[in-house]
Amino acid sequence: SYDLTQPPSVSVSPGQTATITCSGYKLGDTYVSWYQQKPGQPPLSVIYQNNMRPSGIPGRFSGSISGNTATLTISGTQVVDEADYYCQAWDIYIVGYVFGTGTKVTVL
Amino acid sequence: QVQLQQSGPGLIKPSQTLSLTCAISGDSVSNNNAAWNWIRQSPSRGLEWLGRTYYKSKWYYEYAVSVKGRVTVKPDTSTNQFSLQLNSVTPEDTAVYYCVRHGGTYFDHWGQGTPVTVSS
Numbered sequence: 186s187y188d189l190t191q192p193p194s195v196s197v198s199p200g201q202t203a204t205i206t207c208s209g210y211k212l213g214d215t216y217v218s219w220y221q222q223k224p225g226q227p228p229l230s231v232i233y234q235n236n237m238r239p240s241g242i243p244g245r246f247s248g249s250i251s252g253n254t255a256t257l258t259i260s261g262t263q264v265v266d267e268a269d270y271y272c273q274a275w276d277i278y279i280v281g282y283v284f285g286t287g288t289k290v291t292v293l
Numbered sequence: 294q295v296q297l298q299q300s301g302p303g304l305i306k307p308s309q310t311l312s313l314t315c316a317i318s319g320d321s322v323s324n325n326n327a328a329w330n331w332i333r334q335s336p337s338r339g340l341e342w343l344g345r346t347y348y349k350s351k352w353y354y355e356y357a358v359s360v361k362g363r364v365t366v367k368p369d370t371s372t373n374q375f376s377l378q379l380n381s382v383t384p385e386d387t388a389v390y391y392c393v394r395h396g397g398t399y400f401d402h403w404g405q406g407t408p409v410t411v412s413s
């Protein structure tokens with residue numbers, strides 16, 4: 186199996202761009218999803234299949250992948266975007282889902 | 294709309310079996326285009342997928358390597374529910390447990406979460 190590594194924290198000023206990376210061996214061989222989690226709530230998908238947004242997710246959320254690194258970008262970050270963010274992928278080698286280590290986004 | 298309602302104990306003793314149930318409304322556990330999962334979350338282990346079941350002409354079951362041999366995910370078509378059983382629990386199994394639907398592309402519906410503590 187492989188671990189998905191994320192930076193523990195990212196700080197951003199309101200209106201600026203937040204960038205969160207997710208690295209993993211052979212990550213480019215599968216689709217990546219991203220989830221936002223606020224305290225006391227279950228995770229909520231903000232990106233699926235590397236760069237697709239679920240219905241209702243604002244356009245300021247975007248995703249990309251290059252090689253074995255996936256990136257979640259929040260453009261024009263708002264205070265409401267303050268949360269933990271997790272990447273997730275399907276591990277074809279162990280036949281199971283794996284999650285990233287999580288990144289706490291602070292907007293200040 | 295799809296809703297998942299979890300039930301089960303919040304406190305369990307070491308070596309016992311953890312049993313949780315997830316009641317589905319707005320969808321069918323036999324939906325050919327969905328898979329029914331259990332995921333847990335703890336400060337030490339983060340988000341951890343435990344296993345899933347899904348139906349495509351027959352039932353399939355897949356489990357995480359970390360809990361394989363201790364875990365069972367089972368559908369119940371008569372009640373439109375699915376369940377989690379985790380045997381021989383230890384304090385390391387203390388976590389918030391979620392039942393989750395995967396709609397074919399991502400985890401799109403989550404239960405409310407059940408905090409479970411393993412302690413004597």
